[in-house]
């Protein structure tokens with residue numbers, strides 16, 4: 001359904017009280033002023049020490065000032081959550097300042113260290129920001145998955161349901177819709193029948209570089225309707241509607257409707273004279289149009305012709321309040337980029353900043369006295385007490401914290417170790433999770449798994465079989481009902497604890513971001529586990545980064561990985577992902593070799609993702625079955641496994657050589673070590689479970705002047721001893737170990753694209769088999785010897 005609110009609104013809906021509208025209009029003016037001034041201050045007034053452009057987006061901010069004023073000061077309720085268009089950050093901060101939730105000091109330091117952030121940031125700006133934004137498209141998609149997370153919690157009664165659900169709202173730039181992740185999310189949202197979702201599109205028809213193509217017209221609404229959304233178009237404001245209602249007025253409407261985006265924008269920039277010239281040329285034959293032109297001087301004509309509904313407070317407020325159902329709704333709000341500023345409509349205005357003269361004249365227009373630039377109500381035509389009183393009464397005001405403090409979920413002291421002489425880490429993962437699923441208790445209740453169509457092939461099967469698939473409705477497992485044998489149960493219900501996604505890794509990470517923020521957003525923690533194939537982390541990498549940037553907490557299980565998936569390989573062989581694990585802030589990564597290590601680490605991960613200063617956890621697992629050590633893990637060993645490394649074969653004191661391995665190459669490392677030990681009996685074999693943890697600890701310890709884990713372990717070798725590192729990943733993952741204690745290092749690993757093959761062929765071809773380790777050991781020993789001599 002296309003519901004166009006082009007005029008006629010006040011006939012359908014009660015007009016807003018004039019007093020409220022007057023307050024909103026005054027605050028809108030202030031929001032525009034403060035956002036513009038904040039940017040001006042940062043660029044032109046604050047001292048600049050490095051000569052770098054500071055920037056800020058005056059035009060993008062002006063474009064959305066009306067919409068955001070209406071939302072924050074009238075429409076939003078405490079339970080609603082918002083993702084604000086990244087480059088509208090100044091508007092957001094100005095609004096928070098007016099609400100008394102942002103300090104003048106931070107506004108003065110906008111884009112400066114410790115000041116209000118360039119783009120709204122959950123972690124850096126704090127409480128007021130619900131969803132970070134910055135990488136366009138992701139914040140928009142995030143709201144959709146947040147609505148799914150909210151449904152998940154409410155349908156299970158994991159959160160109180162006596163309050164109406166929150167609306168998850170994105171204020172999106174129109175060019176954000178070019179990002180593919182939006183459409184991936186839309187499709188997924190349709191499948192999951194998401195609700196309580198609003199996307200408000202700031203339809204200024206401009207992106208960063210230029211004016212967007214006219215060919216887009218009519219496509220956006222069609223797309224949303226196709227996905228079951230309600231579309232509300234806010235096109236013309238009251239002034240234009242009134243003009244259209246005059247004799248011949250429909251010719252004016254037709255003229256604007258047919259006006260190409262770029263001409264409209266150019267005329268907005270040129271102002272009254274430009275409009276007059278064109279309208280005169282095209283419509284002068286109509287007496288009614290001549291009358292309109294005669295009635296308006298240049299300034300009034302400019303005001304009329306730029307009176308789009310997205311800048312018309314009355315229309316905006318009415319449109320928002322008119323939506324009362326929970327259908328996902330897209331508002332297409334026509335706006336002008338830079339509305340009210342000297343570069344309004346100019347195609348190059350994205351990074352445009354008003355110069356000193358322009359600002360001085362803008363200040364005079366806004367009636368803000370010099371020295372009163374930061375004052376909350378300076379220059380407004382309503383009494384300050386009235387505005388203060390209005391602000392105290394807005395639905396969002398009040399002391400209710402926006403972020404919930406959700407109690408932690410208790411994790412049992414140990415997880416069962418899957419038994420078996422030969423196991424892969426992937427199989428071990430499936431069995432550990434299956435075992436958790438079989439038990440009652442908080443841990444099992446709060447785990448939610450999700451996967452982009454690789455649930456079965458990443459071994460989530462045992463979990464799903466017991467815990468079921470989440471869906472708003474009960475849906476039978478048809479194959480089962482028809483008695484068709486399948487190892488996999490696929491019944492769906494609101495009780496299900498696995499969210500099945502289509503193949504879109506970006507969606508996986510946005511969903512993990514939303515589920516991983518369930519505690520602060522909705523008040524009950526979830527323990528999300530997402531699985532995918534390791535190489536496809538890169539497909540969703542920006543969304544993964546986005547999730548981590550917001551401090552969402554989840555467990556990522558990436559399997560299979562490396563060239564070790566062998567016959568299935570080629571395009572599926574990941575190489576650099578451990579470096580992502582090492583470099584990604586907010587994500588700690590592990591690559592265990594054995595099932596017992598994984599049981600220790602997974603348990604630790606459930607606690608880590610709940611710790612105040614914790615992080616998300618990434619496990620890189622493998623499908624290669626390998627012989628398992630028959631051992632019991634004592635607390636000291638458990639600690640070492642979590643810290644990132646332990647001696648699987650202790651070196652003799654002052655040993656000349658050690659082999660350090662990580663992950664699925666353990667058998668090759670063991671075999672090589674055994675052979676080496678014939679010549680160098682005191683050679684050590686170092687099992688590395690986390691290059692990431694070791695590396696971080698090394699740097700932290702260094703900074704504190706302490707001995708870190710890696711240094712402590714390597715101190716068992718003689719100074720300068722030979723060290724061979726090996727793993728099914730880029731050799732740089734471990735090559736830094738040579739710098740820890742000054743060992744002579746030969747790092748082995750994979751630095752070319754993989755191909756199909758079996759493990760013996762592939763490990764040989766890529767130089768990570770037993771022989772390669774032996775050769776490397778020999779060469780490292782030789783170099784070490786030369787250096788000592």
Ligand SMILES: Cc1ncc(C[n+]2csc(CCOP(=O)(O)OP(=O)(O)O)c2C)c(N)n1
Nearest residue numbers: 060134135136173174175176204206207208
């Ligand atoms: C993923 C990503 N690519 C590029 C950019 C750089 N960028 C910032 S804003 C923008 C254009 C935004 O246009 P629109 O969404 O229409 O917002 P407007 O400024 O018109 O309000 C671009 C390309 C970005 N922030 N994120």
Ligand SMILES: [Mg+2]
Nearest residue numbers: 174175206207
């Ligand atoms: Mg735009």
